[in-house]
Amino acid sequence: MFETLSDRLTSVFTSLRGKGRLSEEDINSTAREIRLALLEADVALPVVRDFIARVKERARGEEVSRALNPAQQVIKIVNEELVEILGGETREIRFATKAPPTVIMLAGLQGTGKTTLAGKLGMWLAGERNTPLLVAADLQRPNAVTQLQVVGERASVPVFAPQPGNGVGDPVEVARESVEHARRNNHNVVIIDTAGRLGVDSEMMQQAADIRDAVEPNEILFVVDAMIGQDAVNTAQAFLDGVGYDAVALTKLDGDARGGAALSIRHVTDRPIMFASTGEKLEDFDLFHPDRMASRILD
Numbered sequence: 001m002f003e004t005l006s007d008r009l010t011s012v013f014t015s016l017r018g019k020g021r022l023s024e025e026d027i028n029s030t031a032r033e034i035r036l037a038l039l040e041a042d043v044a045l046p047v048v049r050d051f052i053a054r055v056k057e058r059a060r061g062e063e064v065s066r067a068l069n070p071a072q073q074v075i076k077i078v079n080e081e082l083v084e085i086l087g088g089e090t091r092e093i094r095f096a097t098k099a100p101p102t103v104i105m106l107a108g109l110q111g112t113g114k115t116t117l118a119g120k121l122g123m124w125l126a127g128e129r130n131t132p133l134l135v136a137a138d139l140q141r142p143n144a145v146t147q148l149q150v151v152g153e154r155a156s157v158p159v160f161a162p163q164p165g166n167g168v169g170d171p172v173e174v175a176r177e178s179v180e181h182a183r184r185n186n187h188n189v190v191i192i193d194t195a196g197r198l199g200v201d202s203e204m205m206q207q208a209a210d211i212r213d214a215v216e217p218n219e220i221l222f223v224v225d226a227m228i229g230q231d232a233v234n235t236a237q238a239f240l241d242g243v244g245y246d247a248v249a250l251t252k253l254d255g256d257a258r259g260g261a262a263l264s265i266r267h268v269t270d271r272p273i274m275f276a277s278t279g280e281k282l283e284d285f286d287l288f289h290p291d292r293m294a295s296r297i298l299d
């Protein structure tokens, strides 16, 4: 991931080496090069504009530091601005303090890696001394329930699925029942996998909104495939309007050489990226760390 951007930025910085002081022309041409690098990485245009404006302003105004040469100063500014655009601080889960369970609802298009993410998140939470429960509230696809059960088994996390007595055919009822079940069985976190479609449609949004209203999640996570590039931003906006969410989980970061979605989504949605999924294995998952991601880009 980010290979192209990383290479492009490295060559921008290399061309600044050996300069004693940055002229206005140096700053402008550097800004132009960074702009092209970001656009090539598929970063959304408004995000690029904002980023470049800030880098330019800071490069002009930066105190001349004796410890850093101009190239190092530009790297420092770009690094700090990348961290900022990626969200600054790592965002942790807000657990229910008064009445457990903490309810985490996953929403997103089909094929984004939602079900896989439910398993990853469950396993990760169990490793942090939680007692999670996965909930199969995706009743749209015939296979979805079985798929979550398989993932749950691999992750060693129990799965609540519809059966006679707990909301067969009705995802809202399944979600509601699952919270009761968790309360009775001491699961402190409930992770609800909801239905996705191949494209955004109003029925899917309504169903997700109904589940949201029924269980009042502590966190709604929008799960989005980083490989879909600019489309990630459009889908993110559609889900923000249709369901609303607190944070984003980016999947398939391992497959995206450009990284534009990761760099755009925070700025466009004003929601933090909370988790990063970087492979098909259950272990390929972690909290999203903006500073580490920025370092990787500038490596």
Ligand code: GDP
Pocket: 109, 110, 111, 112, 113, 114, 115, 116, 117, 196, 251, 252, 253, 254, 255, 277, 278, 279, 280, 284
């Ligand atoms: P859902 O339809 O949103 O529930 O998506 P799934 O969880 O079924 O995942 C769809 C496909 O993407 C599966 O083949 C997963 O193995 C794969 N997948 C999920 N997450 C990742 C990831 O982070 N990286 C890669 N490379 N593949 C992933």
